[in-house]
Each structure stands twice: as C-alpha cells, then as structure tokens.
Amino acid sequence: MKFGLPYDVPPIEDIxxxxxxxPTKTWGRRKFDEVENLIVHHMASEAPLAxxxxxxxxxxxxxxxxxxxxxxxxxxxxxxxxxxxTTHARGANHNSIGISIRGDLSKRxxxxxxxxxxxAGILLVKSIWPNIKIKAHNEVSATSCPCTxxxxxxxxxxxxxxxxEEQQQYEQTLSATRIQAYAAAERxxxxxxxxxxxxxxxAAEIKLMWLxxxxxxxxxxxxxxxxxxxxxxxxxGKFQNEAVRKLLxxxxxxxxxxxx
Ligand SMILES: [Zn+2]
Numbered sequence: 693m694k695f696g697l698p699y700d701v702p703p704i705e706d707i708x709x710x711x712x713x714x715p716t717k718t719w720g721r722r723k724f725d726e727v728e729n730l731i732v733h734h735m736a737s738e739a740p741l742a743x744x745x746x747x748x749x750x751x752x753x754x755x756x757x758x759x760x761x762x763x764x765x766x767x768x769x770x771x772x773x774x775x776x777x778t779t780h781a782r783g784a785n786h787n788s789i790g791i792s793i794r795g796d797l798s799k800r801x802x803x804x805x806x807x808x809x810x811x812a813g814i815l816l817v818k819s820i821w822p823n824i825k826i827k828a829h830n831e832v833s834a835t836s837c838p839c840t841x842x843x844x845x846x847x848x849x850x851x852x853x854x855x856x857e858e859q860q861q862y863e864q865t866l867s868a869t870r871i872q873a874y875a876a877a878e879r880x881x882x883x884x885x886x887x888x889x890x891x892x893x894x895a896a897e898i899k900l901m902w903l904x905x906x907x908x909x910x911x912x913x914x915x916x917x918x919x920x921x922x923x924x925x926x927x928x929g930k931f932q933n934e935a936v937r938k939l940l941x942x943x944x945x946x947x948x949x950x951x952x
Contacts, residue, residue, distance in 0.1 A: 698855060701812040704761075706770040711745040717755040720777040722786065727774075729788035730817050731781045732810070732845060733759060733829045734797040734838040741771065741794060754779055759792040761817070763809040774820070784832035789817060789824075797839035807848075814849050815856070870926065873939035876946055877923030883951075884916035899951060906945045 780790030828842035925935035
C-alpha cells in the first residue's frame with residue numbers, strides 16, 4: 693500500500709474474522725451514501741486487540757470490537773467491514789466509521805509509526821469517500837477520546853492528500869512526456885527501416901537528414917542509431933531523464949517538419 697505517500701506502509705491486514713465475537717449478535721449494515729464522518733479514537737488501553745474486542749462484547753454487550761480500522765503498533769488493521777453499523781461514537785454512529793489507535797494517549801503521545809499508520813488509514817477511507825469529514829470522538833460525544841490533537845491530524849492529512857494529488861499529476865505529465873519521446877523514436881525507427889529498403893531509401897534519407905543538426909550526426913545510419921540509443925536509455929537506462937529530454941527536442945524538430 694502506498695497511495696503516493698512519502699513513507700512506506702505495510703499492506704493493511706483484515707483481521708475481522710480473527711477477533712472475538714458475540715455468540716449471537718451481529719452488526720447491522722449501513723448504506724454507502726450514509727457515511728459522512730471518520731471518527732478518530734484511542735483505545736485508552738495498551739491491551740491487545742483481542743482484549744479490546746472482548747471488552748466491547750462483555751462490558752457493552754456489543755457484537756464485537758466497535759472500530760472498523762485500528763492502528764495496532766506498526767500495522768494498520770481492518771476489524772470490521774467499513775459498512776458495518778458499529779457503535780463507537782454515541783450520537784454519530786449512524787453516519788460514521790471509527791478508526792482507533794491502540795494505546796492510552798492520555799498517558800503517552802502517538803509514535804511516529806502510529807501516526808503514519810493512522811494517516812494511511814484515513815487516506816484509505818478518503819480514497820473511498822473523498823468528502824468524508826475527519827472528526828475526533830470528543831467532537832461528537834462527551835468524552836476525552838482520542839486525547840490527541842485532531843486539528844494537527846486534519847492539517848497533516850490535508851497536506852499528505854495534496855502531496856499525493858501532486859504526485860499523481862506529476863506522474864501523468866511524466867508518462868505523457870515519455871509517450872511523446874517514444875513516439876519520436878519509433879518514427880525514426882520506421883524511417884530507418886525505410887532507408888534500408890531500396891524502394892524508399894532516397895525519400896527516407898532526406899527525412900532522416902533533417903535530424904542531422906539536432907542529433908549532431910551526419911549520416912542516416914548514425915542519426916538513426918543515436919536516436920535508437922536514446923530510445924533505449926529513455927526506457928529506463930542510466931541516462932533516462934536526459935534521453936527523454938533529448939528525444940523531446942528531436943520530437944519538436946520532427947513536428948516542425950511534419951514527421952510527427
Ligand atoms: Zn473514542
């Protein structure tokens with residue numbers, strides 16, 4: 693899982709079926725469009741997730757753990773279907789998903805890794821519901837949970853979302869640029885094939901020679917070999933960026949000459 697994040701996140705693990713469950717009760721379901729909020733919790737305890745689930749079952753008589761996503765140390769886990777109607781935040785359960793950090797944040801701060809997992813989880817949910825609002829449990833219910841600065845979380849998630857957006861745009865531009873560079877090289881390859889065919893040789897030579905100045909070579913063979921070397925480099929060689937840049941200059945000349 694990466695989402696274009698500036699750090700690596702291990703793949704999310706779905707442990708829904710591994711956690712203790714109420715013997716008879718099951719969560720209801722909500723509709724996709726009903727989801728409006730993603731509510732951040734802490735568990736107020738460092739105990740393992742299985743214990744948290746048991747506590748929700750025995751102390752609250754709930755069907756299972758109430759959170760849908762949990763930050764469990766250095767991993768992000770799914771603990772309920774995102775459409776399960778769970779009871780994690782009184783007054784807001786009907787339209788919210790719960791994400792919770794295992795730990796007591798009233799006694800310690802979130803670690804860097806936990807924060808990274810939390811943000812990955814929030815961004816995962818935002819990739820499904822782009823307009824979902826990130827809220828702290830204490831913004832919808834009378835509680836101290838999650839004992840961490842929600843404004844910082846919102847600001848840093850917004851910053852990461854922007855980073856991801858820019859990364860995706862950059863990659864799109866990059867791939868568009870490469871497609872253009874490759875097209876120029878492939879056109880030169882076709883011209884060189886024609887140059888080597890006696891039926892088309894003369895016409896192809898004239899066209900290849902239009903690229904003499906930009907490539908710095910003086911024979912159709914040298915020009916073509918130079919361009920094809922650039923093509924090879926542009927597809928992942930040591931001089932990839934430089935080769936793409938040079939092919940784009942060649943593509944410009946080819947466009948001026950009507951070769952592209
Ligand atoms: Zn909470």
